[in-house]
Structures are given as C-alpha cells and as structure tokens.
Amino acid sequence: MGILQVKNLSLRFGGVVALDNVSFEVKEGEIFSLIGPNGAGKTSMLNCISGLYKPSDGEILFKGASITRLKPHRRTVLGIARAFQNIELFPHLSVLDNLMLGRHVRMKTGLLAGGLYWGKAQKEEVEHRRKVEEVIDFLELEHVRNVPVGTLSYGLQKRVEVGRALALEPELLLLDEPMAGMNNEEKEDMARYIIDIHEEKKTTIILIEHDMGVVMDLSNHIAVLDFGKLIAYGTPQEIQTNPRVIEAYLGEEHAV
C-alpha cells in the first residue's frame, strides 16, 4: 500500500474543472513526478493534498487514513510538507527564522513560556536551532543564515523554501516546480539536493517539474495530467513511449 492514495478526486471552480476523477498512488520512499502542460491541474492537486483546496469529490489517504477533511495544519503534523511554486516565504524574517517556522509543529513552547524564556523554552529553542542548522548545512545556506529572505536572489529563495519544508523532517515532501526560473547551475544544485533528500532522508517526494530531463532522471514513477485528467501513469520509460503523452505534452523530440 502506498504512503499516499488519491481516489477519484475531482475539483471544480464554478464551471472550470481543475481535476477530473483523478486516482493514483505514491509508494513509500519514491520520487513521484506530476507533469502536464500549464493549467493541467498540478498545483491544484498539491493544494488538495496539503488541504488548501477542498475537493468536490473523492478521497485522499495518507498512510491508510483519510485526510480529506483535515485542516492544512493537521496534515503538517502528520508529516506532509510543501514548497510552493510561487515563493511563499516570510520575507521580513531571516533564513533562520523561516526555517525555525518550518519546525513549528515539532516544537511546544507556548505563549507564557516563550515570553518568560525560562528553562524549557530556552532549551527547546537551542535544540531545534541545531536541527535547523543541519538543514542549513545540507542546503549550503550558511552564508545567508541571518539575512532577511526578502532580500535574497530568486534562486536562493527557492532553496530556502525547500529548506523550510525540510525543517519539518517530513515523511512526504511536495515540491511544486522547485527549479522554475533558475539558471542551469542552480537547477543542477537543486536536482542534487532532491536526490540527496531522497537518498539520505528516505523522504517520499512528489515533484512537479517542467524540465523533462530532470523528471526522467529523478523519478521512480510519473503521472501525467492534461486538462485535469490523468492521462498516463508509469515509469519514465513507459511515459516516454506513451503515445498519448507524446501527443498531449512531450512533443516528438522527447520520444525515444
């Protein structure tokens, strides 16, 4: 049984059908890519998984239990983390604080303890700071640790966005176009980070990405969306040779 199961999911906005009866399964520990042309419904799918959109129909199971009706923050507690397509960082806060916020649900300090900053609260801050520094090391963000993220370059912000999600120590990581708008060098770095996350931390990853080279290299399985419909599912080889996918999305030049 997969770590995430999407069953007959539909999502409608008035007349627009963003997702149309989509079902798939993500296996534990794999990199699962979601591809498709712009407007196909990929981001909407992630929004359903993280709880920002309520599906009109269907169900989502995480580790066998339904999360369809859970609020977003409850899903985070279960271990689902997300990096957004359009950067959604806290621009006035430093990289450190953004990452500490990524650990929000792993921490306990309440209002009173925090304001008094006594014993336990202080110990907790230090302990979690250590975890956050591990992420900073991992993503090579040491040099911008204390910089407000709003002032960082686009590529770095994308990396911090991934870092904030990683800080949760998630079981399922949702990455929405983490390399969009990056130059080749930054893209290579990001691909390397994703591979490292997958190999070192055994995190299950759902990746949305337009660069087919990257997708074919990294993924264990790929699902293809087109106009809200799932038109194909399979290994990279199967997807590359699937005539419907080639027609709808890949174009002849990607065919093997």
Next chain:
Amino acid sequence: MRNPFVMQCGEFHVNYRQDMAIWKIARVRWRIFFIVLCFAAFPMLATDYIVGLATLCGIAAIGAIGLNILTGFTGQISIGVGAFLGVGGYTSAILTTKLGLSFWLAAPFAGLVTAIVGALFGIPSLRLKGLYLAIATLAAQVIILFVISRWDSVTGGTAGLVLNRPTIGSFVFMSEKSYYYLTFVILLLTTIFSLNLFRTRVGRAFIAVRDRDIAAEVIGIDLFKYKVLAFFVSSFFVGVAGALLGHYTMIVSPELYSISVSIEYLAMILVGGLGSIFGSIYGAAFITLMPVVLREVVNLLSGTFPGLEGILVGMKEVVFGLIIILFLVYEPEGLDKIWRNIKDYFRLWPFSY
C-alpha cells in the same frame, strides 16, 4: 587586536545559545543597563510635572506594545483599543472599590478580563481582513462603550467611578515619583516579555500569520488559534495599561475611552514603527508629548503675537495630523527605523559607507 573605533566588527558567537541571546554583545548589555539606570534615576532630577508626563508615556507605551503585538506583528488591525483600555480601567475600578480587592490582584485580573473580551471580539478575524476587520473592531468599540455608559449600577454610568492609588502595607503610591517607578517596572516587564515572545515559537507564528497566511497554514500554524491568541495577549497588555491609567488618574468614565483614543494608539505604533517593540515605546512618547510640546509652542508664540492664540490652538490638530501623514509618506517604518539608521551609521563609524 581589535580596532576599538569600529564598534561591531569581529564579533563571533561560538554556540547557539549565545548567538540567540537578545543582546549578544557585552558592550550592548552594559548600554542597556546604563539606559535602565538613567530611567531609574530620572525622577530624582525632574519636576513632578515632567515625571507625571513620563508616567503617562510609560502607560501609553504598555498599551502601544499591546496594540503592536496585534497590528504590527500579527497584521490584524484593531480600532477598539480605546474601549479595551476602558475594560481594563473599569474592571480594576470595580474590583478594587466595589469588591475591595487589592490593586496587585485587580490589575492583572483586569488584564485577563480584557484579554478574554479582546479574544472574543477577535473571533471574526478568521473571516475578516483589513478594512472589514477594522469595522468589526469598531463594533467592539461601540458595544463596549455602550455597555459601560448604560450599565449604571456597576459602572456608574456617565459619571464613572473613582479609584484609589495602589498601596503596599502602609505605603501609598500617591506621589508622582512612586507611580512613575510602578509604571516603569511594569513597562520593563512588558518589554522583556514581548522581546522574548518574538524570538520564540508563538511570536514567530504571529509574524508568519501577518506575512503569508497561506504559507503559515501549510507549515502547521492553526490560523484561528493564533489570531485569537494575538487578540488575547494584545488585549492583556492594553487592559493592564487601562488599569494603570485608571489608578493614576483615579477616575474612569466613558468619555476617556472614545474612538479618538483608539486612533491615538494607532498613531503611536505607526509613528513608532509597526512590528517593533521599541518603536511602540518611542511612538507612545511621541504622541503623548506632542500635544504638550505644541501647547508650549503656542503659548510661546501667542506671548509674542497676542492676536494669534485662537488660530494657533486650532493649528494643533492640523499639525498632529500633518506629522502622522509625513511619517506615513517618508518613513513608514517609523521612529524605530530612524533610530536604527542612526545606530547603523555609528556602528561602523568611522567607515560609514
């Protein structure tokens, strides 16, 4: 060797605890100690009138920090501060005069009652944003004032209630100096609590809610809980400020808590700097003292130009409005930013480029 003229180069912190301290550098800690000492020594050198003004600034600063926690740090606008001050003042008045409780219990209790009332009126914030929330808090202002002025048997109606100064044993906080120290200690505690709050989990969550509420939700922040919590803490400090003010002026009555008070508090945090604890203090002092300074100026000028007095008195309001507009246009980050710019200039002095 370190160059003694370059104030803050070559500071390295070797462990996280040290790096996370609020005032990381020994020299800065000494400076804070020195500033606190100055404030403690100040009443010895000033007249009672000046000390009284400082007390009013201090009380306003506690309320302004409260409002800034909500509006500046959490991004939830409120124009009900005036009424919440009233809730604090009246609660303490009722508890001390009618139930005979001591100020030391009544004041924190007044904070708590105001916090709960604030949290209740904060519930709509889950659905309402910006101007719509402002209108909802305006409703709080109107409803609370209505209750205060009509519930005669408890609140004394439009006449209000008379309060006593706090006592410890046989000592009464009657003199200007003694009340100044009381206010100063409470302001100090409020400041330290708030500074700590915003370097730990809950405070960071408040800022997250302000900056990007969707991202905040996805990293696991329960928006409803944290918005209501922000109204709660914020109103607690406003309530304590209300109680302090009530026992200082020794009277509470409805007209002291009108909407213009709410606007003044908003002006304090705007001028001082949204999302800045120290800014709240600067702003509170600025807005409290500005009318006093303007009055002095008017007195001075009308001494020289006798016929002008009538016009100049009217000008006070205009100047007040003008200053706020100038701040909004030229330094939206407020006095705190101006102060930081000055400090940054000297931090690397003499290499200030």
